[in-house]
Amino acid sequence: MIRLYFLQALYHLRENPIITWVSVLGTAMAICMIMVLVITFQVRLVDCEPEVNRSRTLYVPYMSVKLKGKSDNESANASMSVRTGRECFRALTTPEAVTLVSSAGKVRASVPAGSKATADMVQTDEAFWSVFSFRFLSGAGFTRADCDAGLPRAVLSATIARQLFGTTDVVGHTVQLNYIDYTVAGVVADVSMLATAAYAQIWVPYTAADAESLSWQDDTMGPMHAVILAHSSADFDAIRKETELLRQKYNDGLRDVEIFYRGQPDTQLAYLYRRWYAEPDVPGVMLRYGIVIAILLLVPAVNLSGMTLSRMRRRMAEIGVRKAFGATGGELIRQVFFENFVLTLLAGVVGLALSYAATFLLNDFLFSNSTNAYLSGETALTPGMLLSPWAFIAAFAFCLLMNVLSAGIPAWRASRMNITDAINQR
Structure with missing residues (x-):
């Protein structure tokens, strides 16, 4: 029976090829637009290498400082100093791990009497390699002993290692960063700039660089931000409470100023949309995302439904004849459902392919912004960023529902009509 339904569906789709392909492409474009929107959203939100723990991570990218007794609106806003990060966040006991990370800055990387490259470098600590999951091609991250001793260690991305040494097997070699010698501790696979919290091309301990000396506002502000990895998202409230206790203790030790976080630590979604003090x-x-998705679904769906309804009205006579030869109402409805399922399935496959093609072709347009414009890396997409089965299923199901309703209701009415009226399309 399924084979018969399938053959009948193909026959009816070939019967009106123009209408069929307009319907297929219209449904495909609706699914494509939804998928592109979802992909651009999820690449920054879902877990993907090396940010595989986004769902249980909290962020403190900025902080504010004000004179004691002043209002929150009379404040300076920036990142935190190493001292603030250590006393207010590295001292946390509830999380699994806490790392301090500087913003990416340009560095001149070179090999003595050899190749040179300009790279994006961040300063961090040993906990960075626990919070994020990097794929090491050789070596490992620098250790706590390295950081405590302020040893000049460096982890390179694969691209930088190849540019400087011609290979990724360079553990123990010397690389000069702004003409200061560092020993290569490890080499990792390249990181996409879409992994905003983990991205860099070179990572070094902040104790071996200049992060600790870059501070202002009574040594409260500086170049660092904190990333907190919880054992579970259920611990977020407990972490925020402990963070507040440490903040109050820290402020008690400050003479003239006090710090506050404006609702931080942030979840991944809030972190993406936070802008300084706002x-x-x-x-x-x-x-806003929901409204856009609804518009992208409803507008083409309504147009396609009208086309499907018109096609079914022209088939009223056929339905009447089939009913005259003994077809039951259930059989007619199942046939209509199967025809529209085949149509929507074909459109879904085309729409999914178009969405991936559009995402790759429009990569710079979709993902470039003022934050990463000056960085040297790429907004590379991984399979984990692209795959969104639930979004595709939801868009496909909605289009199928609209097509089935627009075809099924006339078919159901025809199946209940007098045979003569159905044949004469009355």
Whole structure:
């Protein structure tokens, strides 16, 4: 029976090729637009290498400082100093791990009397390699002993290692960063700039560089931000409470100023949409995405439904004849459902392929912004970033529902009509 339904569906699709392909392409474009929107959202939100723990990670990218007794609006806003990071975040006991990371800065990397390259470098600590999951091609990350001793260690990305040495097997070699010698501790696979918290091309201990000396506002502000890895997202409230206790203790030791975090630590979604002192409107962001998705689904769906309805009305006589030869109402409805399932399935495959093609072709347009414009890396996409089965299933199911309803309701009405009226399309 399924084979018969399938053959009948193909026959009816070939019967009106123009209408069929307009329907297929219209449905495919609706699915494509939804998938592109979802992909651009999920590449920054879902777990993907090396940020495989986004769902249980909290972020403190900025902080504020004000004179004691002043209002929150009379404040300076920037990243934190190493001292603030250590006393307010590295001292946390509830999380699994806490790392301090500087913003990426340009560095001149070279091999003595050899190749040179300009790279993006961040300063961090040994906990960085526990918070994020890097794929090491050789060696390993620098250790706590390295950081405590302030030893000049460096981890290179594969691209930088190849540019400087011609290979990734360079553990123990010397690399000069702004003409200072560092020993290569490891080499990792390249990181996409879309992994905003983990991205760099070179990583060094902040104790071996200049992060600790870069501070202002009574040594409260500096170049660092904190990334907190919880054992589970259920620990977020407990971490925020402990963070507040440490903040109060830290402020008690400050003479003239005090720090505050404006609603931080942030979840991944809030972290993406935070802008300096402005607290992100997460419900508003989700509402805007929902409205856009609804428009992208409804507008083409309504147009396609009208086309499907028109096609089914022209088949009223056929339905009447089939009913006259003994076809039951259930059989007619199942046939209509199967025809539209085949049509939507074909459109879904085309739409999914178009969405991936559009994402790759429009990579720079979709993912370049003022934050990563000056960086040297690429907004590379991985399979984990692209695959979104639930979004595809939801878009496919909605289009299928609209097509089935627009075809099924006339078919159901025809199956209940007098045979003569159905044949004469009355």
